[in-house]
Amino acid sequence: MEEAENIVAQTAERIFADLADAQTVNRDTKGGWKAPLWRALSEAGLPLSWVAEEHGGSGATLTEGFGVLSAAGRFALPVPLAETMLAGWLLSQARLASPQGEMTVAPAGPKDRITLNADGTLSGRARGIPFGREAKHIAVFAQDGKGKPSIALVAAGYCRIESSLNLGGDSSDTVTFDRVAPIAINPAPDGFDLTSLLLMGAVVRSLQIAGSLETMLEISVRYSNERVAFEKKISKFQAVQHNLAKLAGESAAALAAATSAADTFASGTASQDARFLEAASAKIRCSEAAEKAAAIAHQVHGAIGFTIEHILHRYTLRALAWRDDFGSESYWAVELGKRVAANGADELWPLVASR
The missing domain is CATH 2.40.110.10 (Butyryl-CoA Dehydrogenase, subunit A, domain 2)
Incomplete structure (x- = not known):
């Protein structure tokens, strides 16, 4: 099963790398890259990953789809792949067939x-x-x-x-x-409500944010090893090293929270309280990480990172924008507090310790 999951994610990564490289997308202001990308994604069955074959999809598992979304986050794709996957999942909850496109x-x-x-x-x-x-x-x-x-x-x-x-x-x-x-x-x-949709959306956005942070870290480390100031690479300066270490920490925390939530949803056996805790916590932590990581990445890059010609903004701005979709971190923080308070103090530690 794990090998199949890797194959799906690797297929997505190859398509993204071939047709949606950040430099190519950044230079193509007219969006000519979008149609070939969507055609390739559709031929691979990725937009309808979570739709059963009898309803027009490819019948992938939740875990396989989550792998695709993590890869999409690493490329900060400005196409509705995640939205189409989520829409197909929502329609499948009511046994409705999904159209193409x-x-x-x-x-x-x-x-x-x-x-x-x-x-x-x-x-x-x-x-x-x-x-x-x-x-x-x-x-x-x-x-x-x-x-x-x-x-x-x-x-x-x-x-x-x-x-x-x-x-x-x-x-x-x-x-x-x-x-x-x-x-x-x-x-x-039965039991499906608006919160069910928002929680799934929160997991989707958390994975995308975590993926974008991975790429922010990668290009920031690479740039610090290329940029020379005062006759030495800026990666040799202690202040830059400290910032990169903080960026790595934020990226690792976001990835851990997002993948934990995805694993919980994919297991199919977790309680509603556990799913709520994982998804809400992931959205909160990933959103917080996006804000801190974006600031650090731009600080490392200096003025060049703010230019439209540089690819950094493709990741930082989308990670910041994704914080607001399907409930902001402040919304989920309040809702998580309400849920914990309603369950009572005696239930908090068993719930947290079980994750």
């Missing part, structure tokens, strides 16, 4: 609600939808007037989309559903 999910935050009307249409507004205007379809979590949840597939063209950009320069749009008729809709499975 780019998808995204709504809502992507805890404050927005999509309502299922009595006539079967959807109404509501969802903000901060990643790649909303680039998606052909949207997987929607909705609730009726009594709070009963459903999952729907909607054609993006039937929604009103207000374009906006996140910190990384990628689409983060407002999508309005004005009595939109879904292509397909089914009740959500």
